[in-house]
Amino acid sequence: MLNIGNATTVAGFDLMDSLRSRRAVVVLALYVAGTAAASWVFATSLQALAEVGRTAAIEQFGSAPEDVLEQIRKSDGLHKVITRLVKDPALATELISAHPLGLFYGGLAMVFVPVLVLLTSCTSVSAEVACGSSRFALFRTDRLSWASGKLLGQALLLAVGVVGGAAAAFLVGLGTFGVSEPLSLVLWLAKMSICAWAVGFAYLGIFTGISQTTRSVPWTRALCFLMLMFLGVGRLVLSSRWFAENVAFSQALVKIFPGAHRGALWHPDLSVGLPAIAALLTIGILGFFAGHLVFARRDT
Numbered sequence: 001m002l003n004i005g006n007a008t009t010v011a012g013f014d015l016m017d018s019l020r021s022r023r024a025v026v027v028l029a030l031y032v033a034g035t036a037a038a039s040w041v042f043a044t045s046l047q048a049l050a051e052v053g054r055t056a057a058i059e060q061f062g063s064a065p066e067d068v069l070e071q072i073r074k075s076d077g078l079h080k081v082i083t084r085l086v087k088d089p090a091l092a093t094e095l096i097s098a099h100p101l102g103l104f105y106g107g108l109a110m111v112f113v114p115v116l117v118l119l120t121s122c123t124s125v126s127a128e129v130a131c132g133s134s135r136f137a138l139f140r141t142d143r144l145s146w147a148s149g150k151l152l153g154q155a156l157l158l159a160v161g162v163v164g165g166a167a168a169a170f171l172v173g174l175g176t177f178g179v180s181e182p183l184s185l186v187l188w189l190a191k192m193s194i195c196a197w198a199v200g201f202a203y204l205g206i207f208t209g210i211s212q213t214t215r216s217v218p219w220t221r222a223l224c225f226l227m228l229m230f231l232g233v234g235r236l237v238l239s240s241r242w243f244a245e246n247v248a249f250s251q252a253l254v255k256i257f258p259g260a261h262r263g264a265l266w267h268p269d270l271s272v273g274l275p276a277i278a279a280l281l282t283i284g285i286l287g288f289f290a291g292h293l294v295f296a297r298r299d300t
Contacts, residue, residue: 002148006141010149011156014124018157027119028161035108036168042104043176094268099181102188105169109162109196110262114203114228116161121154121204122224125211125295143296151208151288158200166193195265195273198280202258203228205284209291235259258283 018024083092095103125147128134137146166189173185207224214220235257237243243250254260264276 001142001144003141003145006145007149007152010137010141010146011152014150014153015156018120018153019160024120024157027116028157028164031112031116031161032164032168034112035105035165036172038108039101039105039169039172040176043101043172046100047176088267090269091267095266099173099184099188101169101173101177102185102192105166105189106192106195106266109165109192110199110265113158113162113196113200114258117154117158117200117203117207118221118224118228120157120161122207123211123217123220124150124154124208126214126220127217129215130217144292147208147212147288147292147295151205154204154208155197155201158204159197162193162197162200166190195277198265198277199258199262202261202280202283202287203231206231206287209287209289212288212291212295231257232259255279256283 083089125134128137134146141149170185170189174182177185206227210223210227211220214223235254238247238250238254238257239260247253258280261276261279264272267273267276
């Protein structure tokens with residue numbers, strides 16, 4: 001029986017232990033630094049492209065708008081191109097009106113957050129079982145509460161990393177784009193952080209489930225890495241045209257893969273985005289409980 005109080009206590013201790021861990025701190029620091037560097041490259045490249053476009057317009061027409069990027073964003077041509085790519089006019093309008101750095105961080109985070117989870121959290125259970133420290137905790141609480149606390153603690157650690165990356169992107173945005181649209185940038189970074197955390201939680205639940213099935217840290221890392229590869233490649237295979245044409249339930253089956261829900265997270269309609277977040281949380285919880293079925297019946 002899950003004891004929420006015990007699980008919360010375990011989560012707090014687990015978060016503090018993770019933040020004191022040199023490996024976790026280094027990985028989080030590298031993620032934040034990498035986000036800042038990538039955001040700076042993106043922002044400066046976008047500004048350089050705008051300056052080149054403005055110079056070309058002056059040479060050809062004798063004048064050019066001060067904000068070339070804004071004029072491009074308002075053009076019908078760009079809207080038509082984005083609509084063809086995403087096949088949804090409402091989504092195209094949302095993407096065009098968004099702060100470009102906010103969109104960039106969202107795409108970057110959703111790609112790299114699973115790797116961040118793999119590096120920081122995949123051995124959260126197996127490491128303590130391997131060294132025997134789990135037995136001291138399990139004298140005071142049940143296995144479900146302890147394992148759930150570990151999951152919650154790592155979910156909080158993931159939130160720290162995602163928010164840290166968003167803060168780095170915001171500071172880069174202020175330094176490159178200036179303070180013309182700070183509110184738009186903050187709102188988009190907040191939205192993308194929530195979406196990226198949901199994606200990360202799906203993988204975290206699966207990896208924590210795997211971590212409960214073995215007491216070997218190297219085996220846990222290997223199995224989680226193979227699962228990460230399987231989830232990426234499997235989704236691409238099931239999403240292919242051949243499967244769509246030859247397997248009747250392929251479109252339903254692909255929904256069990258976290259990556260299949262990323263596209264819906266960008267949609268402005270909450271009736272599209274919220275079910276995607278709910279699906280990602282469900283995938284993570286089911287992955288966690290699948291591993292817990294093994295953990296509940298084995299020796300620690």
